[in-house]
Structures are given as structure tokens and as C-alpha cells.
Amino acid sequence: MLVLSNEDVEKLLTMDECIAVLEELYLDLAEGRALCSPRVDNLAPCGVDGAYYGFKHMGGAWPRRKIQALRINSDIITHPAHEKKLRRVKLPLAGGRWVGLVELFSTETGELLAIFPDGAAQRLRVGATNGLAVKYMARSDAARVGLIGSGWQAGAQLMAVLAVRPVREVKVFSPRRESRDAFAREAREKHGIDIRAVDTAEECVRDVDMIMSATSSMVPVLQPEWLSPGIHVSCIKTQEVDGKFLGSCHRVIMHTKLQGKQRDNILPGTPNIIPQHLKGWWNEDGFRWAEFTDLSDLIAGKAPGRSDNREITCFVNNVGLGLQFAAVGALILENAGKLKVGHQLPAEWFTESVHP
Amino acid sequence: MLVLSNEDVEKLLTMDECIAVLEELYLDLAEGRALCSPRVDNLAPCGVDGAYYGFKHMGGAWPRRKIQALRINSDIITHPAHEKKLRRVKLPLAGGRWVGLVELFSTETGELLAIFPDGAAQRLRVGATNGLAVKYMARSDAARVGLIGSGWQAGAQLMAVLAVRPVREVKVFSPRRESRDAFAREAREKHGIDIRAVDTAEECVRDVDMIMSATSSMVPVLQPEWLSPGIHVSCIKTQEVDGKFLGSCHRVIMHTKLQGKQRDNILPGTPNIIPQHLKGWWNEDGFRWAEFTDLSDLIAGKAPGRSDNREITCFVNNVGLGLQFAAVGALILENAGKLKVGHQLPAEWFTESVHP
Numbered sequence: 001m002l003v004l005s006n007e008d009v010e011k012l013l014t015m016d017e018c019i020a021v022l023e024e025l026y027l028d029l030a031e032g033r034a035l036c037s038p039r040v041d042n043l044a045p046c047g048v049d050g051a052y053y054g055f056k057h058m059g060g061a062w063p064r065r066k067i068q069a070l071r072i073n074s075d076i077i078t079h080p081a082h083e084k085k086l087r088r089v090k091l092p093l094a095g096g097r098w099v100g101l102v103e104l105f106s107t108e109t110g111e112l113l114a115i116f117p118d119g120a121a122q123r124l125r126v127g128a129t130n131g132l133a134v135k136y137m138a139r140s141d142a143a144r145v146g147l148i149g150s151g152w153q154a155g156a157q158l159m160a161v162l163a164v165r166p167v168r169e170v171k172v173f174s175p176r177r178e179s180r181d182a183f184a185r186e187a188r189e190k191h192g193i194d195i196r197a198v199d200t201a202e203e204c205v206r207d208v209d210m211i212m213s214a215t216s217s218m219v220p221v222l223q224p225e226w227l228s229p230g231i232h233v234s235c236i237k238t239q240e241v242d243g244k245f246l247g248s249c250h251r252v253i254m255h256t257k258l259q260g261k262q263r264d265n266i267l268p269g270t271p272n273i274i275p276q277h278l279k280g281w282w283n284e285d286g287f288r289w290a291e292f293t294d295l296s297d298l299i300a301g302k303a304p305g306r307s308d309n310r311e312i313t314c315f316v317n318n319v320g321l322g323l324q325f326a327a328v329g330a331l332i333l334e335n336a337g338k339l340k341v342g343h344q345l346p347a348e349w350f351t352e353s354v355h356p
Numbered sequence: 357m358l359v360l361s362n363e364d365v366e367k368l369l370t371m372d373e374c375i376a377v378l379e380e381l382y383l384d385l386a387e388g389r390a391l392c393s394p395r396v397d398n399l400a401p402c403g404v405d406g407a408y409y410g411f412k413h414m415g416g417a418w419p420r421r422k423i424q425a426l427r428i429n430s431d432i433i434t435h436p437a438h439e440k441k442l443r444r445v446k447l448p449l450a451g452g453r454w455v456g457l458v459e460l461f462s463t464e465t466g467e468l469l470a471i472f473p474d475g476a477a478q479r480l481r482v483g484a485t486n487g488l489a490v491k492y493m494a495r496s497d498a499a500r501v502g503l504i505g506s507g508w509q510a511g512a513q514l515m516a517v518l519a520v521r522p523v524r525e526v527k528v529f530s531p532r533r534e535s536r537d538a539f540a541r542e543a544r545e546k547h548g549i550d551i552r553a554v555d556t557a558e559e560c561v562r563d564v565d566m567i568m569s570a571t572s573s574m575v576p577v578l579q580p581e582w583l584s585p586g587i588h589v590s591c592i593k594t595q596e597v598d599g600k601f602l603g604s605c606h607r608v609i610m611h612t613k614l615q616g617k618q619r620d621n622i623l624p625g626t627p628n629i630i631p632q633h634l635k636g637w638w639n640e641d642g643f644r645w646a647e648f649t650d651l652s653d654l655i656a657g658k659a660p661g662r663s664d665n666r667e668i669t670c671f672v673n674n675v676g677l678g679l680q681f682a683a684v685g686a687l688i689l690e691n692a693g694k695l696k697v698g699h700q701l702p703a704e705w706f707t708e709s710v711h712p
Contacts, residue, residue, distance in 0.1 A: 003705050035623035037398045037411070042424070044391050044417040046463050053463040055393070055417060055424045061400040061409065061623060068398070068411045072459075073712055074424065074466040090466075090711055095703055099466040100712030103428075107402050107409040110430040110446075110455040117708035152710065267391035267417060347451055349359050349699065352473035354508065355446055356429055356456030 001350050004116035004332070004342040012335040013120070015159045018128035018328060019135070023299060025327035026132070028064055029258075030300030035061040036258050036323045043274075044267040051078045051091060052270045060323025061107055065330035068105040071118055071322050075099065079273050087218060104329040112350040114333060116342075118325075121332070123156045125324040126317060129255060129295070130234045131160025133315035134210060136298050136305050137253060138232035142209035143168040148201055148221055149214035150174035150183035153236055157214040158187055161234075165210070170195040173204035174215075202226055213240045224248035232306075233314040241316065243281040249314040251306065254292045256321055292316075357706050360472035360688070360698040368691040369476070371515045374484035374684060375491070379655060381683035382488070384420055385614075386656030391417040392614050392679045399630075400623040407434045407447060408626045416679025417463055421686035424461040427474055427678050431455065435629050443574060460685040468706040470689060472698075474681075477688070479512045481680040482673060485611060485651070486590045487516025489671035490566060492654050492661050493609060494588035498565035499524040504557055504577055505570035506530035506539035509592055513570040514543055517590075521566070526551040529560035530571075558582055569596045580604035588662075589670040597672065599637040605670040607662065610648045612677055648672075 004012075028034040039058035046053035054077045059070040075098070076091040092098050100118035105111065134142075142165050147154055150172055161167060170193055174180045180197035187195045198204050205211045205226045211233045215221050220242045222233065227248055235241055246252050264274075281287055293303035295315070306313050336342060360368075384390040395414035402409035410433045415426040431454065432447040448454050456474035461467065490498075498521050503510055506528055517523060526549055530536045536553035543551050554560045561567045561582045567589045571577050576598045578589065583604055591597055602608050620630075637643055649659035651671070662669050692698060 003701075005705070006708050006710065032624045035398055035400050035621060037396050037621055038394070040393050040396065040415075042391055042393045042415065042417055044424075044463055045419050047419070047422070048464075053417065053419075053424070053466070055415065055426075055461065055463075057413070057415075057426065059396075059398070059411065059413075061398055061411060063401050063403070063409075063623070063625070066403070068400075068409070068430065070411075070413065070428070072426070074461040074468070075712070076464075076466055092711075093465040094462075094467040094707045095465075097704070097707035097709055098712050099461070099468060099707055101468065101706060105411065105430040105455070106450075107400055107411075108404075108432075109449040109451075110409070110432055111450040112430070112455060112457065115706070117706075117710075118712055119708045119710035122712060123710075265391060265393055267419070268388045269419070343705065345359075345701075348453070349361070350457060350471070350473075351450045351453035351455055352362055352475045353453055354362065354473075354475035354479075355448075356431070356454050356474055356478060 001112050001345045001347055002114040002336060002342045003345060004114060004336065006117045006120040008341040009116055009120040009332055011341060012332050012339065013124050013328065015124065015128060015131065015163045017331055018124045019131050019160065019163055021327045021331045022125065022128050022132055022324065025062060025323065026296040026299040028062065029323065030296040030302055033064065034323055036321055039322065041264045043264050043270045045269045046076050048076055050271060050273060051076050058322030060321060060326050062323065062326040062330065063107055065326065066106055066108045067326040067330045068107050069322055069326035069329050070103045071325045073100045087216065102325045102329060104333065111347060114329065121325060121328045123152060125328050126153060126236055127156030127160040129317055129324065130157055130212065130236060130315060131164050132299065133234060133253060133295055134161055134232060135164040137313045137315055138165060138210050139230055139309055142232060144208040145170045146205040146208035146211045147172040147214065148204060148211065150179045151216065154183065154214040157212045157236065161210060161212055162191060167193065171198045171204045171208065173198050173201050210234065215240055220245065227312050229310040229312065231312055235316045238316060238318045243287065246314060250311045251313045252292045253295055253298050253315045255317045255319060256294050257289055258294065357468050357701045357703055358470040358692060358698045359701060360470060360692065362473045362476040364697040365472055365476040365688055367697060368688050368695065369480050369684065371480065371484060371487065371519045373687055374480045375487050375516065375519055377683045377687045378481065378484050378488055378680065381418060381679065382652040382655040384418065385679065386652040386658055389420065390679055392677055395678065397620045399620050399626045401625045402432050404432055406627060406629060407432050414678030416677060416682050418679065418682040418686065419463055421682065422462055422464045423682040423686045424463050425678055425682035425685050426459045427681045429456045458681045458685060460689065467703060470685065477681060477684045479508060481684050482509060482592055483512030483516040485680065486513055486592060486671060486673055487520050488655065489590060489609060489651055490517050490588060491520040493669045493671055494521060494566050495586055495665055498588060500564040501526045502561040502564035502567045503528040503570065504560060504567065506535045507572065510539065510570040513568045513592065517566060517568055518547060523549065527554045527560045527564065529554050529557050566590065571596055576601065583668050585666040585668065587668055591672045594672060594674050599643065602670060606667045607669045608648045609651055609654050609671045611673045611675060612650050613645055614650065
């Protein structure tokens with residue numbers, strides 16, 4: 001049984017490979033050859049004032065690669081106000097660190113094959129998913145990027161778009177000047193690209209071919225007035241846009257309608273602090289979900305993509321799938337075998353001699 | 357992070373302690389102070405002829421003891437016929453072993469505290485649960501036991517009834533003579549009790565105060581005609597009795613109505629070999645579930661128990677709860693701290709420095 005760190009996982013995954021393995025997975029998903037398991041969210045009191053305990057898990061089986069994945073998050077969650085907007089902040093109470101884990105099992109033998117923290121894989125799967133959407137939706141000559149956000153996820157979004165389009169020019173915006181300047185400086189060094197920080201979101205998205213939004217915002221960051229013909233918009237979460245914005249796009253693809261988040265399973269006594277803005281257009285009754293296509297159907301050719309160079313397209317990575325970790329996990333295992341990283345623990349520790 | 361074996365777990369748990377900690381848990385569950393998470397069953401092809409892959413998980417949070425438990429089963433499942441009855445047999449393809457794991461997390465810090473195989477804990481939680489039912493339902497002077505079954509679970513059922521009643525005499529029956537003889541011999545040595553093997557199930561349950569059924573049978577093993585006034589019947593699974601049998605009992609308590617098994621989540625291509633007898637009275641529409649009380653409500657005094665010495669009572673351990681592993685797990689952790697068993701792994705391996 002292999003235990004890996006985020007640093008190991010980063011060494012084992014390239015964005016190109018992540019995009020390729022997810023593409024293979026989505027083809028299988030579209031054809032009913034991969035299985036998503038329902039997501040479960042348990043919330044309970046945690047003994048910390050103004051915080052609650054959240055235990056979330058989701059998984060998926062991908063028989064082609066013989067992997068069952070389970071991703072577990074075990075968090076102490078708070079909702080501090082920041083400039084009047086309530087955010088969702090997890091407290092690092094595990095010795096100053098957080099707890100998110102991916103576990104991979106063999107569908108051939110049942111064995112637990114690996115455990116690793118979810119961070120690096122999570123970031124790359126989000127990047128690769130939005131990158132796949134760019135690959136299938138943006139104009140083939142799209143070369144100018146407006147990146148909203150300068151955090152950890154923004155870096156993966158940039159890597160993803162660089163992997164699938166001949167990017168010539170990038171603008172980046174985020175509210176704090178130091179952050180966006182630092183992001184631009186680092187990205188220039190790392191990728192050798194033409195990138196500059198700009199002062200407003202609007203300036204960031206003017207005269208670009210692709211808007212990559214990569215924020216943790218709980219309120220919309222993009223306005224319909226900013227859309228120009230032929231642009232492709234990429235969001236990493238539903239809250240970054242609203243129903244009106246989506247209505248201004250000609251074609252909207254969602255990551256998946258398969259795995260809506262289930263109702264939270266909440267223990268009485270859990271502090272009633274979950275912000276109402278966690279509700280929105282995406283879980284309103286009667287919202288026009290049926291109009292949107294799943295990314296897997298687009299990739300499998302079951303749904304049409306961009307029809308012409310003037311169409312405004314939008315991809316919303318509305319929810320993650322535990323199944324994505326089966327794909328990224330298969331890749332990690334394959335590459336770990338070649339590079340010999342991580343800690344190998346005896347298989348017998350995680351098996352038993354009695355019929356369970 | 358503590359890794360324990362089944363042998364470690366057996367050393368750390370006594371039946372008395374298991375019964376006590378589950379009693380504490382059920383009191384909290386009845387008062388809405390413990391949370392069950394939904395059970396998920398994923399079935400998919402596994403590449404072995406006549407078998408399929410089953411990934412099952414269920415959990416629960418128990419804030420009083422600051423534990424979130426998750427129990428995972430990752431199995432290659434077959435349904436071989438045995439004397440015309442289809443059974444459910446898991447293949448030990450993980451190096452000749454099986455894969456069932458319990459993971460414990462802290463609801464205070466989020467940390468993964470321990471991983472151990474589920475076997476020893478599973479057996480003791482089933483025994484302790486039925487033992488608790490005996491404690492609350494059997495006549496206080498009940499002293500004669502008829503034990504149906506001589507397998508691994510039967511041993512725990514015997515330990516449990518010995519823990520809660522002044523047992524004087526035990527009869528044991530199972531179809532194979534060598535098995536029941538060996539069981540009687542070993543139990544006599546281990547517990548110093550008066551126990552003898554008998555040739556039929558009917559003989560086993562005649563003139564006893566308590567019937568403990570502990571079989572893996574997929575068809576009923578007990579007949580209503582065998583019931584005598586004042587007897588208590590204990591079953592470890594629903595299939596051991598049928599609706600007619602339950603109708604002949606004056607009072608029936610179920611382990612729980614909370615966590616009915618969810619619908620299986622089945623990937624197309626999974627061999628269609630799941631036997632129809634996995635359906636039965638317990639999942640028929642219109643079955644009189646509402647008439648039955650949950651064990652937790654009985655323990656919390658929210659539902660009446662035995663009313664007199666002639667009443668025939670029956671407890672059916674209809675389904676397990678992931679939450680039980682939080683209780684047994686809390687005990688395991690507490691005792692492991694005192695006895696220094698298992699392998700301690702660095703906490704940093706199972707935490708991360710990035711906000712997930």
C-alpha cells in the first residue's frame with residue numbers, strides 16, 4: 001500500500017497526462033462504463049465555537065483502469081465574513097494542517113492500493129477538467145486569456161489552457177495587487193509567457209478569447225456585459241456566474257448533472273452558520289438544468305460543441321466527481337511504479353484473513 | 357495514525373466494554389446526538405467470470421466521543437450455489453485475503469486517527485448489539501440458550517449472552533456435526549460452561565429461554581411452531597426469520613429503521629447474478645415496519661420492553677450501522693493508548709499543508 005504526499009503527487013502528474021486520462025474517463029462515463037457513487041456530506045458539532053465538523057466523501061469506479069476511488073474530506077469549517085461576504089474557511093486543526101485524502105482500491109482484487117492527500121490531485125483534476133472544456137469548446141485559434149484569480153487554482157487553470165491552446169497573451173486580475181503581481185511574475189518565469197496583471201476584472205476580460213475564472217468567490221465575478229463574440233468562458237465553481245450571465249451565453253456546458261450534491265446530513269446541535277449564499281441558481285427549483293449538456297457527452301460526441309466563431313460558450317465546473325480521482329489516481333499509480341516515490345506499507349496491514 | 361490488525365483489535369476489546377459503549381451510543385442516537393451517514397453500495401464488473409466488484413461504505417459521527425467512523429468494504433463477490441441455496445461469498449483475491457477497513461477520524465481536529473481491518477470489530481459489534489437486546493428484552497432469569505450456528509459470529513453471540521444473563525445451559529446446532537461438536541468443545545474450554553451439540557434446530561430451541569440465531573443462511577432457520585411462552589429470540593440477519601415468524605412474536609425490536617440499505621448503484625456490464633432471495637419481507641412494499649421499535653428507543657426508554665414473563669420477544673439485527681464503528685472505535689483508541697499496540701505512522705502522511 002503506497003502512501004504519497006502532495007509533493008510526490010505533483011511530481012507524478014503532468015497537466016498533459018491529466019487532461020488525456022480524464023478525456024479517456026469521460027468517454028467511458030458517457031458510454032456507461034464508469035460509475036459515480038453518491039456524495040455524502042455529514043455535518044456535526046465539533047466543540048469549536050462558530051465552527052462545525054464536516055465529513056464528506058464521494059467516489060467512483062472505473063473498471064477500464066481497474067480503480068475504485070474514494071475521496072474523503074474531514075474538516076473543521078467556519079464561515080468568516082470578509083468584506084461583508086461570508087466565505088467558507090476550513091481550520092487547520094490537524095497539527096496546523098488539513099485533512100483531505102484520496103484512497104484507491106483495486107476493482108480486480110479489492111486491495112487498498114494507495115492513500116494520498118487530495119490537494120495536488122484536486123487542483124490538477126479541476127485544471128484538467130476546465131482545460132478539456134477549453135479544448136472542446138474554445139475557438140481553435142483562441143490565444144488571449146483573461147484569468148480571474150491568482151490563487152492556487154488559478155495556477156492550474158493557466159497550466160491547463162497553455163496545454164490545449166496556442167496562448168500568446170495572458171492578463172490576470174485578482175483584488176489584491178500584490179497577489180496578482182506576484183502571480184504574473186511567477187507565471188512569466190515558470191512558463192515563459194507574456195502575462196501581465198491588470199487592475200479590474202473588466203479590463204482583464206476585454207479583448208480576450210478565453211476567460212478563465214478561478215476564484216473562491218461566493219458571489220458572481222463575471223458580468224454579461226463583458227462578453228464579446230466568440231469568447232469562451234471557463235468557471236471553476238457555480239457561484240462565479242449567475243443565471244443571467246448563463247442566459248447571455250449561446251452554449252453552456254456543465255461538468256456534470258450526474259452528481260448533484262445530496263442534501264446535507266446534519267446532526268442537531270450543529271451551529272446554524274451555513275450561509276444562505278451557498279444556495280443559488282444551481283439548486284433553485286425549476287432552473288433550466290435540462291438545457292445544459294454534460295462535459296462527458298460533449299467529449300463523446302453525443303452533444304454538439306461550438307457551432308461557429310462568433311458563438312459565446314461557457315463551461316461551468318459545477319461540481320466535482322469522486323470518479324475523477326479514479327482517473328488521476330490510475331495515472332499516479334502508473335507513474336509511481338516507474339519513479340519509486342512514496343512510502344510502501346505492507347499489504348497485510350490493510351487486508352484480513354477473515355471473510356468480512 | 358495508528359494501524360491495527362484484527363489480532364490487535366481483539367486484544368483491545370472485551371465484550372463487556374463493547375456492550376457498555378454501544379449502550380452509551382444508542383442513548384445518544386435516540387436523543388439525536390449521533391449521526392448515521394447513508395450507506396453506499398457500488399457494484400461494477402471486476403474482470404473475474406461470475407463475480408462482480410462491490411464497494412460499500414457507511415459511517416457515522418459521535419461527537420460525545422469526538423469520533424467520525426467510516427467502514428469500507430472492497431470485495432470481489434460471487435453467489436455460488438450450496439445445496440440449491442445461493443450464498444454470498446467474497447473471494448480472497450487480495451493476496452489470499454479480504455478487504456474490509458474501518459477508518460476513524462477526529463471530529464475535533466479532522467485527523468485520521470486509525471485504520472484497522474473490520475473483521476474483529478464487526479464480529480464484536482454484532483455480538484454486543486444482540487447482547488444489548490438480550491439485556492433489555494429477555495427475562496431477567498433467562499438461563500438456557502439455544503444457539504443456531506457454530507461459525508465465527510456464533511462465538512460472539514455466545515460471549516454476548518454470557519455477558520448479560522446468568523447462563524446455566526447452552527445447546528448448539530449447525531448442519532455439520534463436526535462443526536457443532538468442535539464449537540461445543542471449544543466453548544466449554546474457553547468459557548467453562550455447560551454446552552452440548554444437538555442434532556436438529558428444533559431440538560436446539562426446545563426448553564430454552566433464549567434462541568440466539570447466528571447463521572449466514574439466506575432462508576429462514578426458525579419456525580413459529582418452535583416458540584414457547586416467555587422466550588426471547590435473537591437474529592443476526594433478517595433472512596433467518598420470515599414475516600410469519602415475526603407475526604408469532606408479541607414484541608419485535610429491530611436494530612434500526614434509520615439506515616435501510618440504499619438502492620445499489622450498479623454499473624452496466626456488472627454480471628446479473630445477484631440472487632433474488634436477497635429480497636424478502638424486509639424490503640417488501642407495505643411491510644409493517646412501523647410496528648417495530650428501534651433498539652435505541654428501547655434502550656432510551658422511549659419504547660416499552662418486555663411486559664411480562666410469558667411474552668415472546670424477538671430482536672432482529674436487520675442492518676448494521678456505520679455509527680457502531682464510531683463507538684467500538686472510540687473504545688479501541690482508548691485502550692490502544694494504554695496497551696501500545698499496532699503501528700504508529702507519522703500524522704503528516706495523512707494531512708496536508710494546503711486548504712483542500
